[in-house]
Amino acid sequence: MADLPDKKTAFIDWYLAVVEGANLSDKRYGIKGMNVWTPYGFRARRNLDTVLIREIEATGSEAIEFPALIPATELAKEKEHIKGFDGQVFWVTKGGLSTLDIPLALRPTSETSMYPVFALWVRSHRDLPLNVYQVVNVWRYETKTTRPFIRIREIHFFEEHTCQANEEHATARVRSNLGAFRKMAEAFALPYLATRRPDWDKFPGAHYSIALDTPIGGPQTLQIGTVHHYRENFSRPYGIQYEAADGSQQFVHQTTFGLSERLLGAIIAVHGDSKGAVFPSAIAPHQVVVIPILGTDAGDAPARVAAEVAERLRHHGFRVHLDDGEERPGAKYYRWELRGVPLRLEVGRREAESRSVSVADRLGRKSKVALDQLERGVAERLLEFDRELTERARAAFVASYSLARTLAELAGSTTVRIVGWCGSEECGHRIETAVDGALLGTPEEELPIPVPAEVTCIACGRAEGARWAVAGQPL
Amino acid sequence: MADLPDKKTAFIDWYLAVVEGANLSDKRYGIKGMNVWTPYGFRARRNLDTVLIREIEATGSEAIEFPALIPATELAKEKEHIKGFDGQVFWVTKGGLSTLDIPLALRPTSETSMYPVFALWVRSHRDLPLNVYQVVNVWRYETKTTRPFIRIREIHFFEEHTCQANEEHATARVRSNLGAFRKMAEAFALPYLATRRPDWDKFPGAHYSIALDTPIGGPQTLQIGTVHHYRENFSRPYGIQYEAADGSQQFVHQTTFGLSERLLGAIIAVHGDSKGAVFPSAIAPHQVVVIPILGTDAGDAPARVAAEVAERLRHHGFRVHLDDGEERPGAKYYRWELRGVPLRLEVGRREAESRSVSVADRLGRKSKVALDQLERGVAERLLEFDRELTERARAAFVASYSLARTLAELAGSTTVRIVGWCGSEECGHRIETAVDGALLGTPEEELPIPVPAEVTCIACGRAEGARWAVAGQPL
Numbered sequence: 001m002a003d004l005p006d007k008k009t010a011f012i013d014w015y016l017a018v019v020e021g022a023n024l025s026d027k028r029y030g031i032k033g034m035n036v037w038t039p040y041g042f043r044a045r046r047n048l049d050t051v052l053i054r055e056i057e058a059t060g061s062e063a064i065e066f067p068a069l070i071p072a073t074e075l076a077k078e079k080e081h082i083k084g085f086d087g088q089v090f091w092v093t094k095g096g097l098s099t100l101d102i103p104l105a106l107r108p109t110s111e112t113s114m115y116p117v118f119a120l121w122v123r124s125h126r127d128l129p130l131n132v133y134q135v136v137n138v139w140r141y142e143t144k145t146t147r148p149f150i151r152i153r154e155i156h157f158f159e160e161h162t163c164q165a166n167e168e169h170a171t172a173r174v175r176s177n178l179g180a181f182r183k184m185a186e187a188f189a190l191p192y193l194a195t196r197r198p199d200w201d202k203f204p205g206a207h208y209s210i211a212l213d214t215p216i217g218g219p220q221t222l223q224i225g226t227v228h229h230y231r232e233n234f235s236r237p238y239g240i241q242y243e244a245a246d247g248s249q250q251f252v253h254q255t256t257f258g259l260s261e262r263l264l265g266a267i268i269a270v271h272g273d274s275k276g277a278v279f280p281s282a283i284a285p286h287q288v289v290v291i292p293i294l295g296t297d298a299g300d301a302p303a304r305v306a307a308e309v310a311e312r313l314r315h316h317g318f319r320v321h322l323d324d325g326e327e328r329p330g331a332k333y334y335r336w337e338l339r340g341v342p343l344r345l346e347v348g349r350r351e352a353e354s355r356s357v358s359v360a361d362r363l364g365r366k367s368k369v370a371l372d373q374l375e376r377g378v379a380e381r382l383l384e385f386d387r388e389l390t391e392r393a394r395a396a397f398v399a400s401y402s403l404a405r406t407l408a409e410l411a412g413s414t415t416v417r418i419v420g421w422c423g424s425e426e427c428g429h430r431i432e433t434a435v436d437g438a439l440l441g442t443p444e445e446e447l448p449i450p451v452p453a454e455v456t457c458i459a460c461g462r463a464e465g466a467r468w469a470v471a472g473q474p475l
Numbered sequence: 476m477a478d479l480p481d482k483k484t485a486f487i488d489w490y491l492a493v494v495e496g497a498n499l500s501d502k503r504y505g506i507k508g509m510n511v512w513t514p515y516g517f518r519a520r521r522n523l524d525t526v527l528i529r530e531i532e533a534t535g536s537e538a539i540e541f542p543a544l545i546p547a548t549e550l551a552k553e554k555e556h557i558k559g560f561d562g563q564v565f566w567v568t569k570g571g572l573s574t575l576d577i578p579l580a581l582r583p584t585s586e587t588s589m590y591p592v593f594a595l596w597v598r599s600h601r602d603l604p605l606n607v608y609q610v611v612n613v614w615r616y617e618t619k620t621t622r623p624f625i626r627i628r629e630i631h632f633f634e635e636h637t638c639q640a641n642e643e644h645a646t647a648r649v650r651s652n653l654g655a656f657r658k659m660a661e662a663f664a665l666p667y668l669a670t671r672r673p674d675w676d677k678f679p680g681a682h683y684s685i686a687l688d689t690p691i692g693g694p695q696t697l698q699i700g701t702v703h704h705y706r707e708n709f710s711r712p713y714g715i716q717y718e719a720a721d722g723s724q725q726f727v728h729q730t731t732f733g734l735s736e737r738l739l740g741a742i743i744a745v746h747g748d749s750k751g752a753v754f755p756s757a758i759a760p761h762q763v764v765v766i767p768i769l770g771t772d773a774g775d776a777p778a779r780v781a782a783e784v785a786e787r788l789r790h791h792g793f794r795v796h797l798d799d800g801e802e803r804p805g806a807k808y809y810r811w812e813l814r815g816v817p818l819r820l821e822v823g824r825r826e827a828e829s830r831s832v833s834v835a836d837r838l839g840r841k842s843k844v845a846l847d848q849l850e851r852g853v854a855e856r857l858l859e860f861d862r863e864l865t866e867r868a869r870a871a872f873v874a875s876y877s878l879a880r881t882l883a884e885l886a887g888s889t890t891v892r893i894v895g896w897c898g899s900e901e902c903g904h905r906i907e908t909a910v911d912g913a914l915l916g917t918p919e920e921e922l923p924i925p926v927p928a929e930v931t932c933i934a935c936g937r938a939e940g941a942r943w944a945v946a947g948q949p950l
Binding site: 034039042062065066090139141 | 501503504505506509510511512513514517518520521537538539540541542543544546549561562563564565566567568569570571572578579581588591592595607612614616618629
């Protein structure tokens with residue numbers, strides 16, 4: 001039970017220790033960056049997927065699944081796209097003992113597998129919009145250092161692909177996706193900022209890309225999702241056309257919305273503390289752990305009551321774990337704090353006698369709940385826990401941004417920075433050099449901190465065309 | 476709206492026409508045997524998975540997920556296993572622009588990915604049993620003709636892998652899996668027979684294999700699941716050992732339980748008829764379709780009542796589709812029969828006036844339900860539909876077997892055959908030749924038809940060691 005590394009000064013060491021200590025992922029598989037989803041980690045992932053699926057289906061999207069392998073010939077059809085992914089693809093070149101005629105790519109993303117088929121599905125304006133999504137794994141031959149959930153080679157992925165009648169409808173779908181993400185992020189208690197990426201950092205083949213970033217300490221940010229507007233960039237090479245009401249043939253405008261298991265990494269990174277992971281109740285593998293305290297004079301009442309409490313809560317629909325093993329209570333507290341369980345319920349002699357449970361939430365707040373109020377009491381405390389978690393995360397989020405007025409100030413930034421930017425690529429790159437990171441783009445919504453009405457470019461000093469933009473160090 | 480091919484005389488043509496007509500799978504993807512899960516097909520698959528997951532978790536198994544890629548060196552460790560899969564593996568040989576040092580297999584099954592890690596997870600008798608499962612895709616370089624759901628190259632797969640303390644515990648796990656499958660099959664209304672496969676047909680590396688077969692017409696059968704006992708065949712090469720209570724080191728005994736999307740193929744094949752697919756209510760993408768009948772004198776009451784009915788049923792938890800499009804009712808009836816929806820609810824002028832709905836189930840039975848009894852009435856009719864579907868399937872199942880007493884009788888069999896078999900490989904192969912198919916093995920449960928107490932080998936005539944066995948033509 002060694003202490004965890006310090007989150008502030010040794011973030012990555014802390015993160016790796018939490019993932020391992022909470023037993024969320026096992027990286028002892030024989031291939032770099034390909035990890036095993038443990039039972040506990042898989043439960044968190046399943047809960048995450050449940051939220052994504054609920055919110056995207058509420059916007060009328062339907063689940064589908066395309067094959068994992070993509071013929072090299074299809075992958076190459078959109079030029080920017082293949083340039084962006086060329087170095088990252090795993091190639092299948094043999095089937096059984098034969099060499100394949102056409103190499104097959106393990107999908108790094110699914111534009112090029114889906115769009116030839118979309119061209120068959122979309123024939124008339126009555127087939128639009130086509131809003132479909134899949135939750136699948138994708139593979140990327142990552143050459144940088146890999147990290148569980150955050151940068152890996154087999155990625156659990158969510159991708160919505162849509163076809164719209166025209167540019168305005170596609171823009172509306174982008175807005176709808178951003179609205180769906182707001183609800184997902186609420187369930188994760190994750191604050192974030194949506195920015196439009198600079199042109200040189202957009203998705204390969206996109207007209208523009210909006211990315212969702214969350215700060216994870218100092219100037220560092222984690223990109224936790226993206227929404228792209230493709231205009232006709234893919235529909236032209238893949239021939240996705242429809243007959244409009246007036247009889248003319250039109251190319252569809254497309255959008256995509258991408259999320260991944262990195263959200264789980266962000267949840268750990270943002271909410272975790274010196275004791276380990278902290279899961280919001282929507283994601284927690286166990287929402288409640290029940291621990292009987294078996295003192296020498298306690299008899300078997302605590303064990304009986306603890307089992308009854310666990311059973312009642314389970315029956316009510318909570319995800320509950322009864323930890324009635326032989327370890328001492330301290331060891332159990334330590335483990336379930338490390339593993340991020342929102343509520344710990346303790347039942348000792350006194351609780352058994354008074355028909356109550358002691359409740360400690362993962363943020364350190366303690367209370368009692370009478371057994372005759374058990375289900376309501378636990379539901380209320382979970383709600384309060386989520387509310388407090390959201391508030392703390394929001395306060396840390398706001399404190400993660402600060403304004404910079406000169407390039408010199410950007411050196412050694414201890415927060416993500418808000419800067420004026422004229423929009424030119426030259427000034428953008430000067431800002432990136434000064435912050436030793438990236439220009440994350442211009443905000444798509446209100447900034448987390450107040451900014452002056454007047455804005456000039458931090459690099460060239462021009463007011464003309466200048467807007468506030470965000471600069472930081474993406475992990 | 477052409478008629479479907481005849482199921483009895485042109486089974487495969489009928490099957491392919493149903494899968495395409497019901498829009499369950501799109502095979503116009505650019506790689507042989509790799510198909511697209513359409514929205515409707517994906518819903519059926521999701522419902523199927525829900526049943527598998529519910530029943531396996533009820534037996535204490537936990538979900539995990541291992542990487543899709545397996546180093547060639549790990550795949551080769553168990554000799555029979557690699558021999559069995561050598562010709563069927565897709566190989567990844569390149570990452571980005573580099574050739575990989577060790578080729579990576581796309582998993583054809585996951586023994587060789589999981590077991591090196593199981594060797595790390597299992598240390599003590601307290602870690603046993605280890606019962607884990609994953610629902611993932613596997614890939615097999617199939618060289619035979621491919622068929623949607625039945626024989627394909629990217630397979631949606633369910634695999635449980637367990638480690639047990641000794642052979643008896645492993646045998647008990649095999650029994651537990653067979654019990655879980657019985658419950659799954661009840662939800663699918665699928666009759667089947669469990670047989671122990673002859674040694675020459677067991678899973679590569681298994682001690683023995685029990686397979687679950689369902690007849691699909693004439694002598695043809697479809698293998699819809701397998702349960703394997705591995706003894707120590709894998710734990711020795713992969714070093715999965717534990718310290719027993721007495722301090723000694725022991726190898727675990729292992730079992731696996733495999734199912735796949737082929738179950739969906741079996742559901743279509745067994746229940747489907749001259750009008751198309753017939754889905755049991757647990758699997759049906761839509762359990763109920765509601766169709767307003769808009770006659771010239773009907774006004775807007777039918778549309779209003781139909782919408783109200785759909786909304787009430789949806790709210791109650793049924794999967795409901797309201798088909799309020801402009802087509803004539805006949806075209807809608809045809810489509811939803813083809814697509815296998817259990818209940819069709821019609822609302823015309825008379826129904827709207829009498830506050831009722833007309834119900835037609837997919838087996839052709841008609842009734843009325845008053846709106847004030849709607850939810851209960853629909854629930855009852857779904858139950859009755861499932862019951863009738865199960866009974867019809869059971870009757871067809873029993874009629875699919877017949878006894879044969881001579882090898883000559885096996886030629887041109889019009890059913891699956893029950894034969895006496897002495898257990899020798901030589902006689903087994905003579906039976907296989909005579910039936911132009913396979914000896915499916917010896918039953919693990921009561922045979923569907925009565926058999927005499929006395930049994931002699933159909934090939935050599937010996938009574939010694941002879942048992943009843945099943946012979947047919949696996950698809």
